[in-house]
Amino acid sequence: xxxxxLREYPRPRAFSFLGFRLSHLARLALLIAPVSMASTLxxxxxxxxxxxxxxxxxxxxxxxxxxxxxxxHAAYGDLQVQLEQDHGGFAERDLVLIQVLDGDxxxxxxxxxxxxxxxxxxxxxxxxxxxxxxxLLGKDGTEKARQRGQADLAALYALxxxxxxxxREMQRQRDR
Numbered sequence: 018x019x020x021x022x023l024r025e026y027p028r029p030r031a032f033s034f035l036g037f038r039l040s041h042l043a044r045l046a047l048l049i050a051p052v053s054m055a056s057t058l059x060x061x062x063x064x065x066x067x068x069x070x071x072x073x074x075x076x077x078x079x080x081x082x083x084x085x086x087x088x089x090h091a092a093y094g095d096l097q098v099q100l101e102q103d104h105g106g107f108a109e110r111d112l113v114l115i116q117v118l119d120g121d122x123x124x125x126x127x128x129x130x131x132x133x134x135x136x137x138x139x140x141x142x143x144x145x146x147x148x149x150x151x152x153l154l155g156k157d158g159t160e161k162a163r164q165r166g167q168a169d170l171a172a173l174y175a176l177x178x179x180x181x182x183x184x185r186e187m188q189r190q191r192d193r
Contacts, residue, residue, distance in 0.1 A: 068131075068134075069125060069130055069131070069134050071115075071138075071154070071158065072158070074113055074154075074156075074158075075156070075157065075158040076156050076157070077111070077156065078111045078112065078113045078156065079110060079111055079112050079113075079153065079154060079155055079156055079161075079177060080112070080113050080115055080153070080154040081112055081113070081114050081115070081151060081152070081153055081154075081173070082115040082116075082117065082138065082142065082151065082152045082153075082154065083096060083114065083115070083116045083117070083118075083150075083151050083168070084117045084138075084139065084142070084144040084148060084149065084150045084151075084152075085116070085117070085118050085119075085149050086119070086146060086147045086148065086149065087118065087119050088118055088119065090149050092149040092166055092167050092168060093118075093149060095167060095168065096151070096168040096170070099168070099170040099171075100114075100170070103170065106170075106174050110174065110177050110178075110183065111156070111186075112177075113125070113126060114126060115130075115138070117135045117138050117139060117144075120135070120146060121135045121136060122135065123135035123138065142160075148165065149165070149166060149168075150163060150164065150165050151163070151164045151168040151173075152164075153173055153176070153177070155180065155182070156182055157182075161176065161177075161180070162176055
């Protein structure tokens with residue numbers, strides 16, 4: 018026998034899995050693989066959905082919240098007409114629309130919200146189920162205006178345009 022200077026180690030004992038003989042290294046790989054796959058899948062997903070909150074808009078958008086007892090309410094229809102006839106004023110003022118309709122039906126933009134979100138909004142702003150109310154929130158998240166009954170988009174735009182933050186935005190637009 019040729020002496021290579023290498024020490025011979027005993028062969029690892031084989032382990033049988035589903036009829037296959039596996040070494041210690043293969044067994045370790047079988048134990049680690051599911052954990053590795055699970056962590057890869059979790060890293061690729063967005064994780065559990067984060068609950069919706071008005072805080073998502075703070076310092077980015079002004080928020081117009083519309084509370085209507087139903088979509089057939091005359092004031093709601095009138096506001097829809099005003100929004101359809103709007104020529105960019107809504108977007109220019111960084112406004113987003115939140116609608117709380119028909120009890121627990123609510124939307125943030127075009128995305129449906131959970132019924133619990135609609136109830137939280139009604140509770141937070143103390144709006145009864147049978148009331149038509151529009152509430153304007155500034156970019157700082159505070160209530161700036163509340164209109165009961167008919168909504169007047171032009172009046173809301175005029176109010177927004179007097180706000181210091183909006184004044185700075187308009188100045189920056191003029192300076193470009």
